[in-house]
Amino acid sequence: AQSVAQPEDQVNVAEGNPLTVKCTYSVSGNPYLFWYVQYPNRGLQFLLKYITGDNLVKGSYGFEAEFNKSQTSFHLKKPSALVSDSALYFCAVSYRSARQLTFGSGTQLTVLP
Amino acid sequence: EPEVTQTPSHQVTQMGQEVILRCVPISNHLYFYWYRQILGQKVEFLVSFYNNEISEKSEIFDDQFSVERPDGSNFTLKIRSTKLEDSAMYFCASSPDRPAQETQYFGPGTRLLVL
Numbered sequence: 147a148q149s150v151a152q153p154e155d156q157v158n159v160a161e162g163n164p165l166t167v168k169c170t171y172s173v174s175g176n177p178y179l180f181w182y183v184q185y186p187n188r189g190l191q192f193l194l195k196y197i198t199g200d201n202l203v204k205g206s207y208g209f210e211a212e213f214n215k216s217q218t219s220f221h222l223k224k225p226s227a228l229v230s231d232s233a234l235y236f237c238a239v240s241y242r243s244a245r246q247l248t249f250g251s252g253t254q255l256t257v258l259p
Numbered sequence: 260e261p262e263v264t265q266t267p268s269h270q271v272t273q274m275g276q277e278v279i280l281r282c283v284p285i286s287n288h289l290y291f292y293w294y295r296q297i298l299g300q301k302v303e304f305l306v307s308f309y310n311n312e313i314s315e316k317s318e319i320f321d322d323q324f325s326v327e328r329p330d331g332s333n334f335t336l337k338i339r340s341t342k343l344e345d346s347a348m349y350f351c352a353s354s355p356d357r358p359a360q361e362t363q364y365f366g367p368g369t370r371l372l373v374l
Contacts, residue, residue, distance in 0.1 A: 178360045180362070182365070187367075188367055188368075189263075189265075189350060189365040189366050189367040189368050190302070190350065190352075190365040191365070192362050192363075192364060192365075195360075195362060197360045236302065238302075240360070242360075245290070245307050245314060245315055246292070246304035246307060246315060246317070247294075247302075247304060247363060248304070249301050249302040249303075250301070251300075251301050252301070
């Protein structure tokens with residue numbers, strides 16, 4: 147069964163500093179990996195995805211993520227955090243054989259001014 | 260930019276009542292989904308729908324749940340007899356094609372409270 151782990155419930159970072167939100171996945175075939183962000187009282191907003199090809203994926207709002215097959219990880223990164231990046235971030239996985247997204251538990255990112 | 264929309268944004272109901280949650284997917288999308296998020300928990304897949312029939316469903320999606328595309332634009336989730344544990348945020352999503360790798364776009368959600 148596919149699964150995703152986000153080991154940190156909460157990440158705090160100072161504005162202007164780089165941020166990393168961690169995600170690891172279970173291996174079962176070739177995964178498709180996604181990051182979504184959820185602002186308060188809003189739906190899930192797509193940030194970026196990895197399907198195949200270049201391990202470094204660039205997405206919306208300056209975010210990027212690196213697919214690491216040997217470590218089964220897909221960490222979300224941004225070189226310089228903004229206060230407006232404060233939100234709940236979800237990693238998700240799907241596989242060729244399964245259409246549904248399986249989500250991690252979410253990581254609350256707080257960027258401190 | 261096209262968006263998935265959902266109505267109502269909030270719904271309060273009594274246990275045992277039927278509720279219908281409505282969604283309008285993005286117009287050229289072919290696959291539709293319902294997910295739910297119980298407060299403080301993960302977002303969980305309920306069901307996917309393609310070509311007017313259920314494509315996949317999870318263990319959560321039991322006989323109390325049903326989905327329908329009653330016309331060319333709406334996609335509904337019906338809960339026949341609500342239970343307290345059905346209280347959650349329900350998200351609709353849609354994707355254009357080849358759904359395993361295509362991005363699913365989510366609506367803002369309907370917060371359902373069962374009393």
